[in-house]
Amino acid sequence: MTAPTINHFAIWAIYKAEMARFARSSIQSILSPVVSTSLYFIVFGTAIGSRMASIEGVAYGAFIVPGLMMLMLLVESLSNASFGMLMHKFSGTIYELMSAPVSHVEMVASFVGAAVTKSMILAALVLATSAFLVPLEIRHPVWMIGFLLLTSVTFCLFGFILGVWAKSWEQLWIIPGLIVTPLTFLGGAFYSIDMLPPAWQTIAMFNPVVYLISGFRWSFYGTADVAIEVSLAAVFAILVVCFAIVAWIFKTGYRLKN
Amino acid sequence: MSSIISISGLTKTYADGLVALSGIDLEIRRGEIFALLGPNGAGKTTLINIVCGIVNPSSGTVVAGGYNVITQSRQARFNIGLVPQELATDWYESVWGSVSFSRGLFGRPANPALVEDVLKRFHLWEKRDAKIMTLSGGMKRRVMIAKALAHEPTILFLDEPTASVDVELRRELWAEVRGLRESGVTIILTTHYIEEAEEMADRIGVINKGTMVVVDDKIALMKKLGGKHLTLHLQQSLAAIPSALADWPLSLGAGGHQLIYSFDSDGADTGIDRLLHRLTELKIAYRDLHTSQRSLEDIFVDLISERKGRGP
Ligand SMILES: Nc1ncnc2c1ncn2[C@@H]1O[C@H](COP(=O)(O)OP(=O)(O)O)[C@@H](O)[C@H]1O
Ligand SMILES: [Mg+2]
Numbered sequence: 001m002t003a004p005t006i007n008h009f010a011i012w013a014i015y016k017a018e019m020a021r022f023a024r025s026s027i028q029s030i031l032s033p034v035v036s037t038s039l040y041f042i043v044f045g046t047a048i049g050s051r052m053a054s055i056e057g058v059a060y061g062a063f064i065v066p067g068l069m070m071l072m073l074l075v076e077s078l079s080n081a082s083f084g085m086l087m088h089k090f091s092g093t094i095y096e097l098m099s100a101p102v103s104h105v106e107m108v109a110s111f112v113g114a115a116v117t118k119s120m121i122l123a124a125l126v127l128a129t130s131a132f133l134v135p136l137e138i139r140h141p142v143w144m145i146g147f148l149l150l151t152s153v154t155f156c157l158f159g160f161i162l163g164v165w166a167k168s169w170e171q172l173w174i175i176p177g178l179i180v181t182p183l184t185f186l187g188g189a190f191y192s193i194d195m196l197p198p199a200w201q202t203i204a205m206f207n208p209v210v211y212l213i214s215g216f217r218w219s220f221y222g223t224a225d226v227a228i229e230v231s232l233a234a235v236f237a238i239l240v241v242c243f244a245i246v247a248w249i250f251k252t253g254y255r256l257k258n
Numbered sequence: 259m260s261s262i263i264s265i266s267g268l269t270k271t272y273a274d275g276l277v278a279l280s281g282i283d284l285e286i287r288r289g290e291i292f293a294l295l296g297p298n299g300a301g302k303t304t305l306i307n308i309v310c311g312i313v314n315p316s317s318g319t320v321v322a323g324g325y326n327v328i329t330q331s332r333q334a335r336f337n338i339g340l341v342p343q344e345l346a347t348d349w350y351e352s353v354w355g356s357v358s359f360s361r362g363l364f365g366r367p368a369n370p371a372l373v374e375d376v377l378k379r380f381h382l383w384e385k386r387d388a389k390i391m392t393l394s395g396g397m398k399r400r401v402m403i404a405k406a407l408a409h410e411p412t413i414l415f416l417d418e419p420t421a422s423v424d425v426e427l428r429r430e431l432w433a434e435v436r437g438l439r440e441s442g443v444t445i446i447l448t449t450h451y452i453e454e455a456e457e458m459a460d461r462i463g464v465i466n467k468g469t470m471v472v473v474d475d476k477i478a479l480m481k482k483l484g485g486k487h488l489t490l491h492l493q494q495s496l497a498a499i500p501s502a503l504a505d506w507p508l509s510l511g512a513g514g515h516q517l518i519y520s521f522d523s524d525g526a527d528t529g530i531d532r533l534l535h536r537l538t539e540l541k542i543a544y545r546d547l548h549t550s551q552r553s554l555e556d557i558f559v560d561l562i563s564e565r566k567g568r569g570p
Pocket of ligand 1: 272273274276277278296297298299300301302303304305
């Protein structure tokens with residue numbers, strides 16, 4: 001028998017297995033990010049936000065929505081896409097993936113596709129919740145969805161790399177916990193970069209998350225710290241870097257093959 | 259005779275510098291059961307993993323089913339099934355889900371009737387909805403075999419299939435393997451038991467320290483390897499073999515407390531009868547006796563010295 005040109009059976013099998021994994025842990029994996037993000041809205045948006053001046057004409061509660069969605073999206077994308085791969089390595093079932101007639105592109109597409117699906121569902125849930133709690137406005141909905149999708153794909157790809165790289169569950173949390181979360185807090189989730197002293201503004205420009213939040217916030221309110229084109233270019237740049245690393249991983253078999 | 263797998267000049271040096279395979283040439287014939295026989299660390303798993311795409315070779319080529327396993331990996335892997343040595347299963351997945359997953363992964367459309375058949379053959383049907391982590395080790399092993407068969411491979415690798423397997427599964431597995439062979443599947447299994455290779459295989463390849471020592475038909479090879487020992491535990495130790503027994507292939511063991519007789523178990527006349535008779539005549543008394551298969555190590559020593567003896 002000859003193999004299909006595109007092994008769509010395998011893509012579907014991996015995608016379905018990953019989605020089933022998410023469904024099995026739906027309480028932790030769906031409820032917890034939605035609840036914790038909603039708490040941010042309540043604490044920062046409603047309680048503290050009522051005493052804060054609006055930023056660039058946007059009420060503080062609404063101003064922080066894009067940043068918090070971004071924070072949730074980045075962390076969830078990284079952890080969801082990395083978990084599946086590490087699980088296969090950990091339980092030894094990686095042998096089956098490595099011996100299957102599945103191309104690298106197909107494997108990445110299925111793992112990343114499932115993680116992106118879940119991230120997008122979570123983003124929609126958080127957005128819906130925030131609409132109840134703060135006055136929302138979305139000026140560029142198509143851009144908003146496009147930006148969300150692009151960021152999600154990028155960070156799920158990043159997560160896949162993390163899953164291949166990590167040798168333990170602790171290592172899995174280093175990047176989202178120790179790097180991405182702080183960078184998001186420092187990257188203007190709660191404030192506009194304009195509000196920083198000039199020296200810090202310059203430093204902030206080295207933080208890639210600034211571009212993500214700024215671009216995303218622009219799709220909501222039409223205001224941004226950096227031009228939307230620059231934000232887009234930054235996401236694409238991260239995406240290209242991730243693609244290059246994934247290609248290198250499969251070419252060399254890094255941490256997948258002996 | 260057409261080969262279904264051709265391996266030539268295959269070497270593997272692991273990242274830590276360990277040479278696991280040093281220049282393997284091997285042809286596996288279509289439709290045969292081939293046993294790869296060798297002690298632990300011989301390189302059996304490494305060889306299988308290279309054919310299956312899990313380990314990258316250092317040099318050499320492998321063609322499986324007409325396709326190069328590196329440059330035409332998709333086509334090559336499409337028809338290969340593997341039951342690895344180590345138990346590795348998806349903890350949270352159900353038996354049904356895991357076996358169906360394997361079928362899809364290997365590029366086949368869903369076929370519930372076929373999955374049902376495989377599960378029934380391996381007594382997994384009642385457990386089809388159970389999470390795999392709740393199963394016993396033996397049942398997990400069955401799941402792994404079912405997963406490897408779910409996509410109807412034409413080449414099946416079984417890496418130490420009977421290690422830590424109960425008698426019942428072992429018997430079922432051998433029956434299944436014979437059935438698969440009847441249907442035209444080529445089977446390559448590894449083992450470090452001579453008896454197992456003898457029981458199952460059409461041909462046997464002996465591997466040691468990353469080198470194929472010999473590849474031959476089972477019958478021819480068993481003639482060569484099939485020697486046995488008869489060990490007699492003597493009541494009084496001997497300092498040397500009595501001259502009256504000089505014509506017999508005898509040696510002394512355990513400081514002269516054991517008399518060891520080497521014989522060919524396939525021969526019509528093993529000579530045991532006459533030997534025991536002779537010992538009685540010579541009044542050499544023994545407390546106990548037993549026969550044993552020559553160890554794999556003994557056989558390697560023989561085979562390797564025989565090859566050296568033949569010269570370059
Ligand atoms: N991943 C690895 N890294 C380094 N050495 C390895 C690795 N896997 C196996 N080896 C070594 O390669 C040799 C052959 O191993 P293996 O192929 O598993 O033998 P067998 O299956 O015949 O027992 C052994 O010495 C083993 O220790
Ligand atoms: Mg082995």
